[in-house]
Amino acid sequence: MPDHTSDSSEPEEAQMARTVAVTGGSGKLGRAVVAALIEEGWTVVNFDRVPSPDSRARFIRTDLTDYGQVVEALSGIDEVHRGVNAVVHLAAIPGATFAPNVATFDNNLVSTFHVFQAAKLFKIHNLVWASSETLLGYPFNNPPAYVPLDENVPPTPEVVYALAKDLEEEMARQYCRWNPDQKMIGLRCSNVMDPSEYADFPSFEKGRPPARGTCGPTSTPVTAPKRSSVRWNTTSLGSTTSSSLTPTPSCAGPRRN
């Protein structure tokens, strides 16, 4: 059984400098991010409502809609960590059609606010979270201004899931305005694909009309975080967004958002 607990002989600051909290680390994207961070040498603590099959990261069952739980999660958990240096916030209902709109909005926006606010409280200045390409107009019943879409297209959320992502980006802008030392990077992920799904790609392209929601790069390989290896102390300041982790050929598979 691997020992996930902190080494108490290590100076506290040294432990924090390589400990990252991942929310939603049990999910599709989260499992890949946790694996990539561990491979990079980080100590990862996974805060999720459900456990992960990957036991390398310590799992702490957490409901992010409860601010008290988020405060404790990021400040310190007995014998697990005494503070984190960075947060990767991925926990969410990952699309427009998994739950009633009000449940998606409540869960996602409140969770993200709690994570941003607790990060401010504990001065955790390195924060990456999952936004979504859907805020650019998915499902594109109205034609976009131009294709392929890029960061210059103003957000035009058409579904409640995307509206919440748009509001999260606005929250991030304001948190960074309040504190210029705060770094927040929102990744407008596309349709996240596990390598085990790559074999199905040809069937997405053949004999089917293009699926809705394919106005830009529409596939985010879950292996993508490996490509840009994880470095928190970059020079990037303020809230930034990126429309896709990795531009890939249009590939309209079964989608989450």
Ligand SMILES: NC(=O)c1ccc[n+]([C@@H]2O[C@H](COP(=O)([O-])OP(=O)(O)OC[C@H]3O[C@@H](n4cnc5c(N)ncnc54)[C@H](O)[C@@H]3O)[C@@H](O)[C@H]2O)c1
């Ligand atoms: N999957 C995609 O194609 C896609 C595309 C764009 C953006 N995103 C975003 O990426 C992120 C990860 O998506 P995913 O595909 O891995 O989703 P997923 O459903 O596989 O994983 C999400 C995880 O978050 C957890 N979670 C949800 N609400 C929670 C809460 N209140 N408290 C604690 N844990 C909670 C769930 O238990 C789950 O393990 C989400 O923010 C999603 O909106 C996903």
